[in-house]
Amino acid sequence: MSDHLRPETLALHTGIHRSQFNEHSEAMYLTSSFVFDSAAQAAARFAGNEPGNIYSRFTNPTVTAFEERLAVLENAETCIATSSGMSAILACVMGLLSAGDHIVASRSLFGATVNLFNNILKKFNIDTTFVSATDAGAWEAAVKPNTKLFFLETPSNPLTEISDITELARIAKKSNCWLVVDNCFCTPILQKPLELGADIVIHSATKYLDGQGRVLGGAVLGHRDLLMEGGIYGFLRTAGPTLSAFNAWVILKGLETLKVRMETHAQNALQMAQWLESQANVARVFYPGLASHPQHELAKRQQQSGGGIVTFEVKGGKDAAWRVIDSTRLISITANLGDAKSTLTHPATTTHARISQKARDAAGITDGLLRIAVGLEAVQDLQNDLARGWS
Secondary structure, three states, X not given: OOOOOOHHHHHHHOOOOOOOOOOOOOOOOOOXXXXXXXXXXXXXXXXXXOOOOOEOOOOOHHHHHHHHHHHHHHOOOEEEEEOOHHHHHHHHHHHHOOOOOXXXXXXXXXXXXXXXXXXXXXXXXXXXXXXXXXXXHHHHHHOOOOEEEEEEEOOOOOOOOOOOHHHHHHHHHHOOOEEXXXXXXXXXXXXXXXXXXXXXXXXXXXXXXXOOOOOOOEEEEEOHHHHHHOOHHHHHHHHOOOOOHHHHHHHHHHHOOHHHHHHHXXXXXXXXXXXXXXXXXXXXXXXOOOOOOOOHHHHHHHOOOOOOEEEEEEOOHHHHHHHHHHHOOOOEEOOOOOOOOOEEEOHHHOOOOOOOHHHHHHHOOOOOEEEEEOOOOOHHHHHHHHHHHHO
């Protein structure tokens, strides 16, 4: 596929391997295993001496098509698809790290990621130091002799903090560490972390890559030698946090409309953020596309737009925030994001409820905070829906 093709074209034409039936839409291969022509061929494939499909836990044509398409969009050498975004993070750290290793991570992470680092990885003697997402000096100061990996989300969930990927990549390289960036909020349409110096990109394909809240999926992307030889693919093949062929096909079709969806999400989110800033009941709005955002200038350099997530703090704490949620009739009350339909959540009691109050305070997640993933509806209708909560 030509390197000169633009993203919207690549999202439609990459990863197409037609069968003998010459189908136009990509085929879905719902099979657990694949038949060999001979014992010798089976042995050659298991030994890695002959390319080809073996078993859908680690080789499937539909999953491969999704991996190829997303890799092209991210400008990555290769992609490893997983069953969810969290399994992508797990595969990454378990594939690359060993007992005794150390992680430096942003304290502004999705709650399940914090729990994975704090609770699960600790059982395997892998420790994590959490630092400010926006203070590069804190990252450098946190490095230890056994530090192997930097992990961050940018924009962060839910406060949309922006980390300087290029600067953290410089520090990581100087410290002989890998820089892993969760690119879920931006997708490759709005941000390409590998081009900014990151070693690995993580996706929860459940979100914008699917785009309609239908299935779960995840992905790890980066240099072929790091992913394939560095242990991540080996972990997937053995442990099996595998993306199903059906889910891969759904997300593969979702990628076809990713560019037009992300552009509309971002346009709608900017209008929503500007409107929220004018509301008397709103104490503060967090959106990278606003001049009031602390990292607005960095976001303009690093991203194509502010993205589709707007977080805002309602005056009156939890009771006022819950009143806004409960007054909506149009916006979906759910913790998922990246859907064509707008979604609204109260992070302190949902996505970040399982982390400690101290950790929530450090991350700035107050009881009055609400996160809206702005969908594809008419913005005026969404504004009217939110306004019911303070009218």
